[in-house]
Amino acid sequence: xxxxxxxxxxxxxxxxxxxxxxxxxxxxxxxxxxxxxxxxxxxxxxxxxxxxxxxxxxxxxxxxxxxxxxxxxxxxxxxxxxxxxxxxxxxxxxxxxxxxxxxxxxxxxxxxxxxxxxxxxxxxxxxxxxxxxxxxxxxxxxxxxxxxxxxxxxxxxxxxxxxxxxxxxxxxxxxxxxxxxxxxxxxxxxxxxxxxxxxxxxxxxxxxxxxxxxxxxxxxxxxxxxx
Amino acid sequence: xxxxxxxxxxxxxxxxxxxxxxxxxxxxxxxxxxxxxxxxxxxxxxxxxxxxxxxxxxxxxxxxxxxxxxxxxxxxxxxxxxxxxxxxxxxxxxxxxxxxxxxxxxxxxxxxxxxxxxxxxxxxxxxxxxxxxxxxxxxxxxxxxxxxxxxxxxxxxxxxxxxxxxxxxxxxxxxxxxxxxxxxxxxxxxxxxxxxxxxxxxxxxxxxxxxxxxxxxxxxxxxxxxxxxxxxxxxxxxxxxxxxxxxxxxx
Numbered sequence: 001x002x003x004x005x006x007x008x009x010x011x012x013x014x015x016x017x018x019x020x021x022x023x024x025x026x027x028x029x030x031x032x033x034x035x036x037x038x039x040x041x042x043x044x045x046x047x048x049x050x051x052x053x054x055x056x057x058x059x060x061x062x063x064x065x066x067x068x069x070x071x072x073x074x075x076x077x078x079x080x081x082x083x084x085x086x087x088x089x090x091x092x093x094x095x096x097x098x099x100x101x102x103x104x105x106x107x108x109x110x111x112x113x114x115x116x117x118x119x120x121x122x123x124x125x126x127x128x129x130x131x132x133x134x135x136x137x138x139x140x141x142x143x144x145x146x147x148x149x150x151x152x153x154x155x156x157x158x159x160x161x162x163x164x165x166x167x168x169x170x171x172x173x174x175x176x177x178x179x180x181x182x183x184x185x186x187x188x189x190x191x192x193x194x195x196x197x198x199x200x201x202x203x204x205x206x207x208x209x210x211x212x213x214x215x216x217x218x219x220x221x222x223x224x225x226x227x
Numbered sequence: 228x229x230x231x232x233x234x235x236x237x238x239x240x241x242x243x244x245x246x247x248x249x250x251x252x253x254x255x256x257x258x259x260x261x262x263x264x265x266x267x268x269x270x271x272x273x274x275x276x277x278x279x280x281x282x283x284x285x286x287x288x289x290x291x292x293x294x295x296x297x298x299x300x301x302x303x304x305x306x307x308x309x310x311x312x313x314x315x316x317x318x319x320x321x322x323x324x325x326x327x328x329x330x331x332x333x334x335x336x337x338x339x340x341x342x343x344x345x346x347x348x349x350x351x352x353x354x355x356x357x358x359x360x361x362x363x364x365x366x367x368x369x370x371x372x373x374x375x376x377x378x379x380x381x382x383x384x385x386x387x388x389x390x391x392x393x394x395x396x397x398x399x400x401x402x403x404x405x406x407x408x409x410x411x412x413x414x415x416x417x418x419x420x421x422x423x424x425x426x427x428x429x430x431x432x433x434x435x436x437x438x439x440x441x442x443x444x445x446x447x448x449x450x451x452x453x454x455x456x457x458x459x460x461x462x463x464x465x466x467x468x469x470x471x472x473x474x475x476x477x478x
Contacts, residue, residue, distance in 0.1 A: 075405040092406040093357055093390045175390025175401065176362065189393070193288040193365045
């Protein structure tokens with residue numbers, strides 16, 4: 001009996017998934033750091049509504065996000081018009097389109113740990129640094145960022161893992177193109193639908209192991225006091 | 228105590244009798260492309276016979292997986308003939324009840340009027356970026372579309388521009404949202420009351436691909452279900468066939 005190992009298509013899907021998750025994580029950290037900082041410190045009356053919008057992807061089904069992104073990015077949608085007028089390609093069925101979808105989908109998983117870390121920090125370390133003559137930028141990079149490190153680790157790991165586990169958004173936005181938009185979760189779905197259960201098991205089992213390792217990692221990387 | 232429980236039993240029996248008189252129910256697993264006609268058929272079926280058909284929609288492959296794992300469906304209306312055959316062979320359904328309730332019509336469709344010509348020559352052009360096709364591994368309409376491209380000798384030329392829907396419903400969505408300018412879908416999805424609802428289409432001739440025979444089968448759970456037998460009969464009747472035909476299917 002031949003052990004049904006992973007096919008080249010399966011490997012392509014794995015590589016693609018890791019690329020997508022990696023790029024999404026980097027973008028999310030860059031985007032969410034100022035956003036979370038603002039949410040943690042602002043007294044604006046927009047804090048509530050903005051925070052709620054950021055958390056929407058937590059409660060909306062991926063099909064809703066995928067469907068609206070497909071419509072918004074399409075030729076009749078505002079994002080579609082924008083990309084067109086900028087001379088860019090339309091986003092659905094492309095890798096950049098998936099990145100945009102993943103950033104939206106995983107946004108709360110980056111914003112919320114960062115916001116909590118910044119809030120826990122309080123004003124005091126920053127005020128102390130200010131009296132010692134540190135400039136605002138200096139205070140942010142040499143005081144706030146190092147102190148909020150556990151928040152960054154949590155945000156990065158959760159964003160990465162959540163993007164790897166993404167399915168509905170990619171399915172609706174991707175068009176299932178090998179090497180471009182066919183990620184592992186879609187590949188598993190195809191295997192199951194085609195009744196190729198052995199191949200589905202290899203990939204699905206791998207996902208379970210991956211998810212477990214990631215959550216353990218999250219546990220071990222937390223500072224001892226938090227654990 | 229005893230008196231009470233026998234009283235309950237009588238009550239339950241009476242309720243059963245009442246529901247039998249009103250007609251029993253059957254749950255039907257329906258292939259995605261047959262969604263719209265089946266909703267209409269179920270409505271007139273209930274009016275005419277008093278039996279209620281509860282409908283679940285999905286890709287045939289997924290419906291099969293659910294049936295094989297004990298889903299309580301009474302009838303499967305598949306999008307092809309191989310799954311009902313498999314079900315009969317595996318003893319999950321009654322092979323004697325299997326019949327072709329409709330033959331699907333493949334169509335190359337665009338939401339834009341005048342985009343697709345009546346001979347499908349638009350396939351030779353290079354000014355479109357994406358063409359939506361259902362996953363040929365999973366969906367019979369996708370397979371028929373690939374066979375058509377093969378026959379036209381366009382597979383190599385078109386393949387890099389293919390975006391795949393997981394089933395024919397998602398494929399339609401890609402085209403309907405305008406993200407793919409054209410795509411191979413089921414005529415039933417773009418036709419209503421005997422005419423194209425919108426856009427432009429090429430009716431792919433039956434000679435371009437193997438026939439999309441859509442078969443129905445009664446499943447084990449409904450072997451003795453009167454409503455299931457009645458629905459199978461009803462699908463062959465004039466009223467149902469008129470509805471099925473109005474969505475562009477043949478027999």
